[in-house]
Amino acid sequence: MSQFTQDFQLQLADLMRWRRDVRRFCIDEVDEAVLTRCLDAFHMAPSVGLSEPWRVIRVQSAAARDAALANFEVANANALAGYDGERAQIYGTLKLSGMRDAPVQLAVYCDEDTCKGAGLGAATMPEMRRYSVVGAVTHFWLAARAEGLGVGWVSIIDPVQLGRDLDVPEGWTLVAYLCAGWPEADSLTPELETAGWEERTAPRAPLRR
Numbered sequence: 001m002s003q004f005t006q007d008f009q010l011q012l013a014d015l016m017r018w019r020r021d022v023r024r025f026c027i028d029e030v031d032e033a034v035l036t037r038c039l040d041a042f043h044m045a046p047s048v049g050l051s052e053p054w055r056v057i058r059v060q061s062a063a064a065r066d067a068a069l070a071n072f073e074v075a076n077a078n079a080l081a082g083y084d085g086e087r088a089q090i091y092g093t094l095k096l097s098g099m100r101d102a103p104v105q106l107a108v109y110c111d112e113d114t115c116k117g118a119g120l121g122a123a124t125m126p127e128m129r130r131y132s133v134v135g136a137v138t139h140f141w142l143a144a145r146a147e148g149l150g151v152g153w154v155s156i157i158d159p160v161q162l163g164r165d166l167d168v169p170e171g172w173t174l175v176a177y178l179c180a181g182w183p184e185a186d187s188l189t190p191e192l193e194t195a196g197w198e199e200r201t202a203p204r205a206p207l208r209r
Contacts, residue, residue: 017188019141022150023098025181030104034147038180041143045136048128049117054136054175057166059105067165068107068157068177069099075156090197098152102179107162108137113171133175140178150183 004012042054059065076096083091099105110133112126122128141151159174192198 015142015145018186019145020150020187020190021152022183023095023152023179023191024184025098025101025103025150025152025179026184027101027103028182030149030181034149035104035180038140038143038147038149041139042136045132045139047117047132047136048122049120051114051117051120051122051129051132053111053114053116053129054133055109055111055168055172057107057109057168059107059166059177064166065099065105068105068162069097071161071165072097072099072154072157075158079156090195094192094195094197096156097154098179098181099154102152102181104178104180106176106178106180107166107168107174108133108176108178109168109172110175111169111172113169130173130175137176137178144180148182149180150186152179153177154179 039056042056043052045054047053059068080088080091110130112129114129137153144151154177157174157177162174162177163172187194190200193200
């Protein structure tokens with residue numbers, strides 16, 4: 001294995017620190033060559049049994065985007081109704097999706113029925129396929145950040161309704177709805193921390209048994 005330089009290690013640490021969840025995007029289009037380089041990172045990700053279960057849908061048509069946005073807005077209103085007092089007040093001010101402006105939107109699924117990998121490593125923990133997709137999303141996210149792009153993960157969404165709207169196969173499970181594009185601004189601080197919703201936990205040593 002190659003020994004990476006200390007400069008590279010520091011740059012990698014910077015890249016991970018700059019990997020923020022972005023929800024405020026410029027409307028400028030993303031060059032297709034840039035996006036392709038980022039998407040290629042999926043194929044460099046590890047996966048259980050080498051199953052490569054990720055399935056990426058580019059949500060591009062106006063109808064598909066409108067349906068996804070309407071889905072989010074209903075789910076977001078329902079989520080707000082679950083809070084009261086100060087939490088509800090803060091929640092109401094949060095921007096939790098960049099779906100109105102992000103030029104690139106991706107629905108990332110796990111193919112639970114894939115034959116690739118012959119089930120290796122997934123018999124006792126079938127959720128490993130989904131974890132593999134999460135790892136691939138992280139690869140994509142870091143590649144996008146290295147290109148100067150921002151990415152936001154929208155989890156306030158009804159996956160069943162989205163699956164109907166996108167007409168995905170029955171055996172696919174939604175893992176991530178991603179918005180990507182050029183961020184309005186860069187920040188090392190999570191937006192939820194800035195808004196007073198929560199604070200980042202200090203590093204902790206691993207538990208020992």
